[in-house]
Amino acid sequence: MPSTFNILIIGALFCVVMLLVLISLLRSGTPGIREWAVANGLGFVALLLYAFGKELSAPVAYEVANGIYAAASAAILAGFRRFFSRKLHMRILAAAVVAMVAAIAVFHYLIDSFALRTVSVALFQGAICLGIGMTIMRSRQAWRSRYPYFFTAGMAGLIMAGHAMRAILYLSRQGELTSLLQPSPWNLFFLSAGTFVLPVLTIGAVMMVHDTMLAKAEHAANRDFLTGAWSRRALFELAERELSLTRRTSRSMALLLLDIDNFKAINDTWGHATGDQVLIDAVLRAETAIRGVDYFSRVGGEEFAVLLPETSRSAAVMVAERIRITMEGSAHAIHIEGQPETPAYTVSIGLAMLRDTDSFQELMRRADAALYAAKASGRNRVACD
Numbered sequence: 001m002p003s004t005f006n007i008l009i010i011g012a013l014f015c016v017v018m019l020l021v022l023i024s025l026l027r028s029g030t031p032g033i034r035e036w037a038v039a040n041g042l043g044f045v046a047l048l049l050y051a052f053g054k055e056l057s058a059p060v061a062y063e064v065a066n067g068i069y070a071a072a073s074a075a076i077l078a079g080f081r082r083f084f085s086r087k088l089h090m091r092i093l094a095a096a097v098v099a100m101v102a103a104i105a106v107f108h109y110l111i112d113s114f115a116l117r118t119v120s121v122a123l124f125q126g127a128i129c130l131g132i133g134m135t136i137m138r139s140r141q142a143w144r145s146r147y148p149y150f151f152t153a154g155m156a157g158l159i160m161a162g163h164a165m166r167a168i169l170y171l172s173r174q175g176e177l178t179s180l181l182q183p184s185p186w187n188l189f190f191l192s193a194g195t196f197v198l199p200v201l202t203i204g205a206v207m208m209v210h211d212t213m214l215a216k217a218e219h220a221a222n223r224d225f226l227t228g229a230w231s232r233r234a235l236f237e238l239a240e241r242e243l244s245l246t247r248r249t250s251r252s253m254a255l256l257l258l259d260i261d262n263f264k265a266i267n268d269t270w271g272h273a274t275g276d277q278v279l280i281d282a283v284l285r286a287e288t289a290i291r292g293v294d295y296f297s298r299v300g301g302e303e304f305a306v307l308l309p310e311t312s313r314s315a316a317v318m319v320a321e322r323i324r325i326t327m328e329g330s331a332h333a334i335h336i337e338g339q340p341e342t343p344a345y346t347v348s349i350g351l352a353m354l355r356d357t358d359s360f361q362e363l364m365r366r367a368d369a370a371l372y373a374a375k376a377s378g379r380n381r382v383a384c385d
Helices: 004-028 034-049 057-084 090-111 113-138 149-174 185-195 197-222 233-249 263-270 272-287 313-329 358-378
Strands: 253-260 295-300 303-309 348-353 382-385
Touching: 004 197, 034 057, 034 197, 057 090, 057 113, 057 233, 057 382, 090 113, 113 149, 149 185, 149 197, 185 197, 197 263, 233 253, 233 303, 233 358, 253 263, 253 272, 253 313, 253 358, 263 295, 272 295, 272 303, 272 382, 303 313, 303 358, 303 382, 313 348, 313 382, 348 358, 358 382
Parallel strands: 348 382
Antiparallel strands: 253 303, 253 348, 295 303
């Protein structure tokens, strides 16, 4: 059977491992990582003090060790609050740590009771876990996938329940359990479980950070960095999915290709900063004219595409005209600091409907031909394939 000393040393080493993992993630800039790293550093120190408690002075073994571990728990809660951009009440957390240490001192020097010291720690740690669980569950709108968040909240709930059981058990067996390092079965069980609380919660935190980083990478790959529209790569992937669905359901699908008229002249006259603002404004305007199920993509330079699933030819023409009219009303829409005037712009639009034998590349080719026809016939108009 492992000794309490070995359990505490193993737990301390796990804290070091998780600290090193968190240090490797600092460059991501994700909020909360610094607090979690501090928590594991403090946890390492506290577990070492617990392990060597018999060789240390009473104040260090009791008040200092418990105070450091309480600070570690407070830091891990602070990390979750920062991760979800929740308000952080540092004074309340600090006051809670001080109150817990004061309770340890009272039940050490005034009323020497291991059970009451244990209950004080259990109440504090249970409250911390409750705070973590509530922070995660109240931030569901920020979840990108479910598993990391349910895992972490579930572990926090399980740990909280464990602390409640521990408090009840130690109060009911005050004569039997008299020391943290006592090698009794119940003591070993709760010590083993409690020692790995920080590493387990940190694993959940790392999973959440990974989920956030993955979401950022997907966004960078799928969205145009300047305008926020879907990227060309994403459009092709989405189009293949919609094309397959359209074929199965025998519904119609349309594609619009848009090109900002005389965009080179805008860049040459007003500068590239204004040109960029024109592109951003065009996306914002177009997205007000399409449905939530439609896909607006920047396919290159000043050229954009709109994929319209489940859209008839007449409906697609109406959408194209709505976009064209929206762009036509762009005069004085862009405000560049230091430039009193702003350029108006228009768009030419080519429209093509999906045919039974079309690939997406063929659909784009026909929409591009229609766009060329719109430009050749005078710009600021819609042409259909």
